[in-house]
Amino acid sequence: MRTLALEGGRPVRPDFLVFGRPLIGEEEIAEVVDTLRSGWIGYGPKSIRFEEDFAAYTRAPHALSMNSATAALHLALIGAGVGPGDEVITTPLTFTATANVIAHVGAKPVFVDVEERTQNIDVSRIERAITPRTKAILPVHMCGWPCDMNAIQAIAKRHGLVVIEDAAHASETWYEGRKVGSISDYTAFSFYATKNMTTAEGGMLTMSENAAFDRIKALRLHGLDKDAWKRYSPGGFLPYETLEPGWKYNMTDVQASMGLHQLARLEANLLVRQDIWRAYDAAFAGLDGVTTPQVRDHGQTRHARHLYTLRIEAEDFGCDRMQFIRALGAENIGSGIHFVPLHLHRWHREHHGTGRGDFPVAEAIGDTTVSLPLSAAMTAEDTKDVIDAVKKIAAHYRSNPVAVPGWREAEHREAA
Ligand SMILES: *Cc1c(COP(=O)(O)O)cnc(C)c1O
Numbered sequence: 001m002r003t004l005a006l007e008g009g010r011p012v013r014p015d016f017l018v019f020g021r022p023l024i025g026e027e028e029i030a031e032v033v034d035t036l037r038s039g040w041i042g043y044g045p046k047s048i049r050f051e052e053d054f055a056a057y058t059r060a061p062h063a064l065s066m067n068s069a070t071a072a073l074h075l076a077l078i079g080a081g082v083g084p085g086d087e088v089i090t091t092p093l094t095f096t097a098t099a100n101v102i103a104h105v106g107a108k109p110v111f112v113d114v115e116e117r118t119q120n121i122d123v124s125r126i127e128r129a130i131t132p133r134t135k136a137i138l139p140v141h142m143c144g145w146p147c148d149m150n151a152i153q154a155i156a157k158r159h160g161l162v163v164i165e166d167a168a169h170a171s172e173t174w175y176e177g178r179k180v181g182s183i184s185d186y187t188a189f190s191f192y193a194t195k196n197m198t199t200a201e202g203g204m205l206t207m208s209e210n211a212a213f214d215r216i217k218a219l220r221l222h223g224l225d226k227d228a229w230k231r232y233s234p235g236g237f238l239p240y241e242t243l244e245p246g247w248k249y250n251m252t253d254v255q256a257s258m259g260l261h262q263l264a265r266l267e268a269n270l271l272v273r274q275d276i277w278r279a280y281d282a283a284f285a286g287l288d289g290v291t292t293p294q295v296r297d298h299g300q301t302r303h304a305r306h307l308y309t310l311r312i313e314a315e316d317f318g319c320d321r322m323q324f325i326r327a328l329g330a331e332n333i334g335s336g337i338h339f340v341p342l343h344l345h346r347w348h349r350e351h352h353g354t355g356r357g358d359f360p361v362a363e364a365i366g367d368t369t370v371s372l373p374l375s376a377a378m379t380a381e382d383t384k385d386v387i388d389a390v391k392k393i394a395a396h397y398r399s400n401p402v403a404v405p406g407w408r409e410a411e412h413r414e415a416a
Contacts, residue, residue: 004396005330012331012389019334020194023269023377024258031257043221043250044229050256051204053263054189058181060206062213064220065251065259069168069190070097072205073138075219075249076186077105079212080162082135089129090138090166091121092341093362098140098166099342107135108352111343113359117294119143119309122361123151127159136162141170141180143338144196144304145295149175149183164188168203169306171196172270177300181206191255196269196306197262199255219246269376273305276374276383280308283387287394289317291368307338310390311368318397321368327396328370331389336371 003009035041047065055063066072082088084106090098092111099109112129115122119142126137137156139147147165156163165180167173168190173180181187191202207213221227223246231238251259277293284292291311297303314320319327321337328335341362343354356363372386 001395002392004327006327013385016332017334017373017382019336019373021375021377022198025261027261028258031261032254035253035257041254042252043227044253046253046256047251050259054204058206059179060181061209062207064205064217066203066249067251068201069188069203071249072188072203074101074104075216076164076188076205077101079216080136082107086135087133088136088138089126091140092343092359093119093339094140111359113361116361118145119365120147123148126155130159136164138164140166141173144169144173144306146173146175170304172304174300174302185211196304197266199259202251202255218243220249222246272376273374277305277308279383289313307371308374309369309371313368318401321370325370327393328389333386333389334373338371341366
């Protein structure tokens with residue numbers, strides 16, 4: 001058996017494979033340079049073209065570019081009329097921003113546990129969490145797999161709630177013949193550096209005809225009635241006034257220069273990640289203590305393949321998830337954890353009285369999940385290295401287990 005790099009052996013590759021490496025083409029580089037030389041680098045014609053292209057791609061009536069998905073979610077909550085004292089139902093298995101924005105508007109995040117197979121909010125538990133204060137449901141398409149939107153829309157309709165989708169993982173996702181972005185009143189996309197398409201930092205809010213488009217457009221730029229591009233446009237400077245105090249959440253044409261070409265290559269990049277996904281599935285299917293993703297494209301429902309996650313069950317694998325991640329890192333393979341459930345984070349424990357035991361399915365996933373590199377920038381060699389490293393580590397701990405019964409509680413005590 002090969003010696004683990006963690007124990008002094010040779011790593012499977014000499015250089016570190018970064019998790020979430022973006023694929024930046026010459027088109028993006030040329031477009032950014034063109035913008036830098038153009039005389040206008042702020043929000044302007046390229047941002048507007050990017051919004052039009054993105055709206056066409058998602059089949060959404062409206063799209064407003066932002067400086068992040070976090071900003072898009074924040075303004076969606078304001079547009080939906082969510083404010084102090086209100087409650088918003090969401091999943092604990094998400095990035096912290098999903099719940100932070102709920103707190104930003106003075107509302108309370110109310111978590112509902114997830115489904116084991118899809119890792120998405122368990123729609124059968126949503127109605128029990130609704131109170132007279134509930135204003136909105138904020139589902140997250142975990143890893144790029146769509147939530148059960150028919151059920152969520154039906155619940156929202158019955159109780160008069162707004163639906164705001166966190167589609168940070170789901171730029172390419174289709175749900176039963178509908179493109180994510182065209183389903184609910186508000187849908188937020190992320191173009192952060194590690195996401196399926198990137199503008200380094202950036203986001204987009206798509207909206208239905210029912211959404212507060214004009215108000216959100218103003219709130220995105222200080223609450224002004226005209227954006228800077230219009231104020232300085234040919235024909236001379238136009239005066240402007242503040243409608244209400246807004247935020248500084250706009251995108252710039254430098255970012256949109258990347259976004260235009262990232263969007264044009266999005267479908268081609270998905271095909272590359274689908275191939276990596278299939279190679280991972282085939283390679284890891286028979287490994288003891290390893291569970292591969294359990295969702296499959298069907299009909300007109302399509303996974304965006306943002307995150308490929310394994311679940312490492314210590315008793316069967318031979319070591320726990322954190323040890324696996326350390327061993328993987330030593331082999332020069334980057335990885336991630338998506339996510340440590342939010343109800344276990346200090347702020348939620350202290351402010352909402354949440355804790356271990358509240359959402360057992362999210363906790364079981366959070367304790368065992370590890371995300372492997374999944375990027376269109378990966379070469380066939382990179383994919384082979386990841387597979388090689390996982391198999392090497394699995395073989396080692398199968399013969400030399402370090403897992404102790406009750407490891408999960410031990411990990412919890414460490415974290416507390
Ligand atoms: C990345 C991410 C966000 C935040 O996106 P930003 O563009 O960085 O603000 C929100 N929700 C989820 C689920 C994410 O993964």
